[in-house]
Amino acid sequence: MTPIKAITLYRPWAGWIIRRLKTVETRTHTRLRSLVGQTIAIHAGLVFDQNAYAEATRYRPLDERMEREPVAGAVVGLAKAVGFRLLGAKDSKAALIDCSSVRRFGLFLEHAEPLAKPIPATGHQYTWDWTPPSEDGIRDVDYPCGMYQAGPHDGGCQGDGHYMCCECVHWDGKERS
Numbered sequence: 001m002t003p004i005k006a007i008t009l010y011r012p013w014a015g016w017i018i019r020r021l022k023t024v025e026t027r028t029h030t031r032l033r034s035l036v037g038q039t040i041a042i043h044a045g046l047v048f049d050q051n052a053y054a055e056a057t058r059y060r061p062l063d064e065r066m067e068r069e070p071v072a073g074a075v076v077g078l079a080k081a082v083g084f085r086l087l088g089a090k091d092s093k094a095a096l097i098d099c100s101s102v103r104r105f106g107l108f109l110e111h112a113e114p115l116a117k118p119i120p121a122t123g124h125q126y127t128w129d130w131t132p133p134s135e136d137g138i139r140d141v142d143y144p145c146g147m148y149q150a151g152p153h154d155g156g157c158q159g160d161g162h163y164m165c166c167e168c169v170h171w172d173g174k175e176r177s
Helices: 013-018 031-035 052-056 089-095
Strands: 004-011 024-027 039-048 074-086 105-120 127-130
Touching: 004 013, 004 031, 013 039, 013 074, 013 105, 024 031, 024 089, 031 074, 031 105, 031 127, 039 105, 039 127, 089 105
Parallel strands: 004 039
Antiparallel strands: 004 127, 024 105, 039 074, 074 105
16 A cells, blocks of 8 residues: 555544544644645544643534544544645634634645544654555545435435535545645
């Protein structure tokens, strides 16, 4: 398998990205800019951010179960990095953190999807290379993400009983950059 770029996040932030509750990953530096246009691995680190739930619920209601993140030290999913820029107050809801009082840069993510099962890995600071063990069991290669709707909507049935997610309704089978 070809290595892909990965980022390590404190828990529960990594899980929130994979659940599409957080669509902008923030940093106070610009090192993530190089990831734009790539599908990246999301790694749940060993550290749990005790303040995350209190911070995030200022911008979005979260179920108390979202406060816990049982998986640590593993790649938990994949996401497509589609943009990068300096953030402002209007970005706080998507980032689940205050973007007005601290100078933050954001990596915008789409098509986040969990892996079939988390894969143990040692995380690193900044970006790092992760080699998936195989394509089998990692993701459904027929679709850009694994978040299917429960019933019919604009996307229609994909022929196997699954419905495309709202982000993917107009997906043409090609990666977006």
